Structures are given as structure tokens and as C-alpha cells.
Amino acid sequence: MNSPIDIETADVSYLPDFMALVAEVGWPHKLEDISSLLLLGRPWRALNRESRETIGMAVWWPMGHAFGRVGLVIVSPKCQGCGVGRAMMHKVIEDTGTRTLMLLSTEEGKPLYEKLGFESVGLTQRHQGHYTHSSAIESEIHSAHPRDLSEIVALDANVTGFDRSSMITHMFNTGHTNLLRSHDQITGYAIARPFGLGSVLGPLIARNEDDAEALFTATSGLGMLRIDRLIEAENLGRFLEAKNLPGHEITHSMVRGSPPTARGNSRIFTMAGHAWG
Numbered sequence: 001m002n003s004p005i006d007i008e009t010a011d012v013s014y015l016p017d018f019m020a021l022v023a024e025v026g027w028p029h030k031l032e033d034i035s036s037l038l039l040l041g042r043p044w045r046a047l048n049r050e051s052r053e054t055i056g057m058a059v060w061w062p063m064g065h066a067f068g069r070v071g072l073v074i075v076s077p078k079c080q081g082c083g084v085g086r087a088m089m090h091k092v093i094e095d096t097g098t099r100t101l102m103l104l105s106t107e108e109g110k111p112l113y114e115k116l117g118f119e120s121v122g123l124t125q126r127h128q129g130h131y132t133h134s135s136a137i138e139s140e141i142h143s144a145h146p147r148d149l150s151e152i153v154a155l156d157a158n159v160t161g162f163d164r165s166s167m168i169t170h171m172f173n174t175g176h177t178n179l180l181r182s183h184d185q186i187t188g189y190a191i192a193r194p195f196g197l198g199s200v201l202g203p204l205i206a207r208n209e210d211d212a213e214a215l216f217t218a219t220s221g222l223g224m225l226r227i228d229r230l231i232e233a234e235n236l237g238r239f240l241e242a243k244n245l246p247g248h249e250i251t252h253s254m255v256r257g258s259p260p261t262a263r264g265n266s267r268i269f270t271m272a273g274h275a276w277g
């Protein structure tokens, strides 16, 4: 690719161009998935200066004033290896100001992010399969009510160390959320929402593996299901394998800047997805 490129901000009106890029790299997102990701984030696009064709995309999401996450970084395969990804990421980093940036990287993206100062801080594994194991739901698990949302957001901010309230609110409104309480306080929650060809189960935050498994069982719908599990949640991994949800590729959690500080007794078991951590 020898033509000059431009990098500029974009918006949801570029949805068809972005869907074409998603299809080119074989990612599973549907139109609704990408549209919500664009609406809640700050999208950038790379274009061929002469033809105006969109050849790359990258999106970042503010998570409070101190943090942000980057995702949907795609360069059209016909333009890869020519500096487009690096040029887009420079614009994104500049746009995010002094924020610490976080992302989940594919093996393919890792060399680029490392060159830009991101460091690997953990691993996540995708589990996926056709889930058919509905079983008895433990009595202490409750379906969340809209009045629980502010407490869920507060728990999430404590556990992650950053504010992703607009993303949690979106997932809460488009999916199904279950809760675990102890002494009248929410100690864990899980959201299942439509994604790709089925649904995704995450975030799942809980105090321990038993609570995580109980929340998983109560919340996951039947059919094609995806879970992005933190690698250290080993028992949950074995539990998912036994439920016909085998582990697939491993991705790197990467951070550029000072990592967030987690607080409290609960922790993350599964991610909301690649974009929102």
C-alpha cells in the first residue's frame, strides 16, 4: 500500500464501513454489537487519502477521568504491515490525554501495543460452545431490579478500580442481570446479553469460585454462549469445560500507564468482553 493515509475521528455513520472491516478479519460482532460500541466510545478511522476508502478503525472508551480502554482495532488485511495500525494508535493515545489505557490484545496485536508502551498484566481465555446445561438455581441469587443498578455500578468501580458506569448501564438495559447479596450488600453480579451468534456472560464479579459458579448457572441462557474468563479463575475454567464450553484462544490484558487499584473482597471472574474489560 503506497497511497498516503489520513486518520480522523468517526462516528456511527461509518457503521457499514466498520462492519466491512469486522467481516474482513472474521470477528463475530453483529451490527447491534458494533453500533453500541461506537455510540458509547470515541471512534477513529484510517482512510486512503485519494479514494477516501476506510481501511482501518480503532475505538476508545473513557472510564472516568483517569482511565480508558481501547478496542476494535482493525486494519484491512490488504493494508496491514504498512504502519496504519501504529498511526491510528498514535492518534488514539493523543486523544486520551493523560489517561491510563487498558486493552485485551490478540496475539496479532501484541507486538504493536508493546512498541507503544503497553505491558502485559494478565491473561484471559475465551470459552465458547453450545450451552445446554440448565440446572437448579440457588435460592440466594436474585434477578436484579433497576433500583439495584447504582449499587452494582459502585461494586464494579470498587472491584475494577475504574468507572465504567455508562457501559454497565448499557449492558444492564440490554441483558439480564443476577445478584448475590450478603448482609444486605451486593457482593457479586453477572450479566448475560446478546452478542454475535448467541450471548456473552460477563462481567461476572463474585467473592469466590462457588459464588461465581452459582451466578454463572443462574444467569447463562441456553444456546451459543461466550465467556472471557480470567486465567487465574482456574476452577471456573474446569467448570466451564465440564459444561461443554471449551477454552479457546488466550488474550493479553495490557496496560499503558499506572494500573487501576482494586478494592474490596470481590473480584472479576469473567470480562464484559474485549472492549470493556
Ligand SMILES: CC(C)(COP(=O)(O)OP(=O)(O)OC[C@H]1O[C@@H](n2cnc3c(N)ncnc32)[C@H](O)[C@@H]1OP(=O)(O)O)[C@@H](O)C(=O)NCCC(=O)NCCS
Residues within 6 Å of the ligand: 025, 072, 073, 074, 075, 076, 079, 080, 081, 082, 083, 084, 085, 086, 087, 104, 105, 106, 108, 109, 111, 112, 113, 115
Ligand atoms: C493488529 C493490527 C491492527 C496491526 O495493524 P498494522 O497496520 O498491520 O500494524 P503496523 O503496520 O502499524 O505495525 C506496527 C508495528 O507493529 C509490528 N507488528 C504488527 N503486526 C505484527 C505481527 N503480526 N508480528 C510482529 N510485529 C508486528 C510492526 O512490525 C510495526 O513495528 P515497526 O513500526 O517498529 O516496524 C492488524 O494486524 C489487524 O487488524 N489484525 C487483525 C485484527 C486484530 O487482531 N486486531 C488487534 C485487536 S487487539
